[in-house]
Amino acid sequence: MKPCRSMLYIPGDSPGMIQHAPVFGADSILLDLEDAVALTEKDAARKMVACYLKDYDFKDLIVTVRINGADTDFFDDDLNEIIPCAPAAIRIPKCNGPADVVAADKKIEEIEKANSIPVGKVRIHAMIETAVGVENAFLIASSCPRVQALTLGGQDLTADMGVKKTKEGWELFYARSRVVVAARAAGVDVYDTVWADISDKEGLL
Incomplete structure (x- = not known):
């Protein structure tokens, strides 16, 4: 498996930065839907990231998506839109205990099954x-x-x-x-x- 020594954070609402991601030499990128995106742009950023995951050639970059936290109104929408695109991993904010991860795992598994994605393919950070x-x-x-x-x-x-x-x-x-x-x-x-x-x-x- 390719080593992941460096990760470049990219705002999920910045198409120019996303398109140029492969040229910077990082091992991986994180497309950020959380802190880097204004509240008014959350829905548009989510759809943009999903489109890039489906259609853009990220070369050999490992692609992770940081979604919004479970305590926000965006959490379920982020999972439902992003998991079907099968990024390498989902980064989940503010995990305070194992219950937070287990709850997310169950939701991700349901979406994987509904989209014929092997269970466990999308990992959790x-x-x-x-x-x-x-x-x-x-x-x-x-x-x-x-x-x-x-x-x-x-x-x-x-x-x-x-x-x-x-x-x-x-x-x-x-x-x-x-x-x-x-x-x-x-x-x-x-x-x-x-x-x-x-x-x-x-x-x-």
């Missing part, structure tokens, strides 16, 4: 974005076979803890370590929080 999620990281990672990876959401986690997110990132040191250990123990992959300062290329590298 569970986002750890709260203190509760950090404490439950291993339970989340081992909650169902569909989980392929844990990923740390540093912006929301620092907000949840009431601390300032710094460039050095020491405030995330414990959470990073905890999530990495949990992922290793569960036998799944792990992704760090996104690098948001696009002007600092040295920091990214």
Whole structure:
């Protein structure tokens, strides 16, 4: 299987950026329907991403879609529109415990069966974005076979803890370590929080 050493985040409502995704040299891309898309553009972005998944040649890129959380009005629509397109994985925000993942897994399985997609083909990346999620990281990672990876959401986690997110990132040191250990123990992959300062290329590298 192709290694996934780098992931490029792309707003789901940016066709130009989506079309140019294969030229940047990343191993994978994430088409974002959550934070990168305004509330008024959610429906249009969802349909756009679905169209690209069906018709666009992403070359050898691994394509993941970050959907909106289960606590939003967009969650079910995102699943119903995106799962039939069979991306490599769905990234689910704010997974606080195994029940969040199991509930999503059941919905994804229903959609896979309805669309003649092999059950389990679309994997889950569970986002750890709260203190509760950090404490439950291993339970989340081992909650169902569909989980392929844990990923740390540093912006929301620092907000949840009431601390300032710094460039050095020491405030995330414990959470990073905890999530990495949990992922290793569960036998799944792990992704760090996104690098948001696009002007600092040295920091990214």
